[in-house]
Amino acid sequence: MGCLVAEATFDTDLLIVGGGINGAGIARDAAGRGLSVLLVEQDDLASHTSSASTKLIHGGLRYLEYREFRLVREALIERERLWRMAPHIIWPLEFVLPQTNSPRPAWLVRLGLFLYDHLGGRQKLPATRTVALDRDPLGRGLKRGADAKAFVYSDCWVEDSRLVVLNARDAADRGATILTHTRLVDARRADAGWIATIEDHAGRREVRARVLVNAAGPWVAQVLGSVPDARRDRGVRLVKGSHIVVPRLYDGAHAFLLQNPDRRVVFAIPYEQEFTLIGTTDEAWNGAPGRAEIDQAEIDYLLETVARYFERPVTQADIAWTYSGIRPLYDDHAASASAVTRDYVLDLDAGPARAPMLSIFGGKITTYRKLAEHALQELSPYLPGAAWTAGAVLPGGDMADGDIDRFVAGLIARHPALPPSMLRRLARAYGTRTDYLLAGVRHPDDLGEDFGAGLTTREIDYLCDHEWARSAEDILYRRSKLGLHVPADAAARIDGYLRRRTPASVDQTVPTDQGIERIGG
Structure with a gap:
């Protein structure tokens, strides 16, 4: 067990703080290695960032512009792997990328899509093709522009909050304890491990753990603040992303990737049969990391995008639902919120007489399984077990x-x-x-x-x-x-x-x- 004292008595091998996709994924991976796991979540599973995504399993086409080649490749490899793991909640989705109003030349977009097709070992998803929107049914519902060319590529859709719950369910089936509505009050190093105070409706109690995993998402800095001697040389940058849901804008099962004059992109995606999901925004967030709400500027931005591309007029009164999430991105000091890396950073705070704490910064839902695998690899000097999740289906996926x-x-x-x-x-x-x-x-x-x-x-x-x-x-x-x-x-x-x-x-x-x-x- 590395530097840990073998004689010490622990209630659990891992205490994981945070019931979003990263915490649930790490709990599942660890439990499957035979480790004892306790996960605490202060609210419901996936109650914040992990249920407020654009609900895509994708490589992140636009991240190629920021030369995030490692992240895109890893995400593209994971894309079809996750589809095989959970075919009931993940399925292919075709995306139409019009060149109308595009701030990027067609040759550059096509080059990016060529890389996208070949970076990640695509197997079942179709390759990119080109269509003429003035003649193809995929163009129905769009305004006619000077350039009718569009590229069509494929990624996957995911029911994001269900992905979290299924990881937690599988972790529990393998022996993990999942406690919702339970918060970490504080934690301190003692006897080569951790003594943590947790609190639920019944009151407070202490838990002894070998390893502490800080997967608290937007609260990652607050968890670090509850540990007296925690290292704090990594920063988190909070970015708000908001979506609107409107009555269905067009026929068909395909989505659109819409390019705006400011070079940001917005998705329009079929949603719940009767609706279209529009999003996301990227706004710096300086408030508390609790539940955020869409603001008027974000509503205006998304409605302007709809008006720029679609024939059917949409007003604020048509909005059926909105949701917003705070993304806890690793602070790489990028100039704009849109340019902040979506890659993840695993920060291991440990030493010869220092019980290990692993803090998770950043990440995206597509790479959660790989992140969990990397997290357990970081902790391998202290906890045994081999990687196993790459070919293991999630609950209900064994059809x-x-x-x-x-x-x-x-x-x-x-x-x-x-x-x-x-x-x-x-x-x-x-x-x-x-x-x-x-x-x-x-x-x-x-x-x-x-x-x-x-x-x-x-x-x-x-x-x-x-x-x-x-x-x-x-x-x-x-x-x-x-x-x-x-x-x-x-x-x-x-x-x-x-x-x-x-x-x-x-x-x-x-x-x-x-x-x-x-x-x-």
Whole structure:
């Protein structure tokens, strides 16, 4: 165990602070190596940055402009790997990149896309092609410009908050303890390890850990501040990214990558069948790292982008939903928020008589698995275990050949009395674990009360018992996006139902899924 004292008694090998994608990914990797893991999250899983992304698994085409070749290559390699790991929540998405209004010459864009096609060992995703928007159906809904040329390339879509929950679920299935609504109060080095004080609704208690992992995202500096002798030679730069959701702007399953005169780019993406997701912005954030909200300047910027490219007029009154997140980027002293690196930095604070603390700066959702692998590699002098996650599917992803359509067809055949639209949604959320959720269901009445949009008591119980959900907000906007579809009174009705559930069920913090792996196949 390196410099740690073997005789010391610890409650856990790793204490991980932060239940976003990086913390959940590290917990999963560590638990799969046979290590004992305790993860504490002060709010709900994915309740901040990790549920406020543009929801893409991508290499980051625009990062090539900043010569982030290592990051782009790593992300491109991870792109198809993650798709194979979770085909129910990750799937291919085609992007149309119009040259209309482009501040970049077509030859430069095409060169960037050539690199994008070849840097990461693309296997299943199609190569870039060129289309004429005035003749191709992909141009429908766009304003006609002087240059009708567009490039079409592919990346992947991800249900970001579900990716976090599935990593936490897999970590718990492998023995990790996941405590939500539990915060780190302070931590100090003692007996070649850590003594940390954590606090939940029941009060405070101490935990002894071999290693402390600071994966607190926007709170990474605050966690460092709770450690008396922490090294503080790395900086975090907080950048706000905001999105708007509007009624569907165009037909088709493709997305658009829109170039603006200031050289920033904005995505327009089909969202929840009825909507288009527009984003993101990049604004420096100097406030507290809590939940941010979109400001008027960001709304105006995104609406101006829509007006620049699309035929259909959109006003602020049309906006159905907005969300904003604070990205905790590594401070590389770039001049603008858009140019700050999206690469990650792992800062190991350890020594011969100094218990190890690993702090995570930066990162992007596409590279979370590799980041976790690198984190455990950094900690290898203190903790044993070999890398294993590269070919391991996430919960629900173990469907034959990763074929979600075939699985959905089988699900519909097994449950002919249930609405196919509901079954498709459940399959996309839970994959093969849908069979566990629906065990014993023969008729819609078996699912219990319907709170709207097909969200039933049976599903809510599953989310509380197996995915740490505690509130209507958890269920409607993180475990799903049904908040965009349910009636206005649904949240109050759901919270009322949750209050009526027995406290043991509501407060269960380490759900178990014994037997799920044997069901659904």
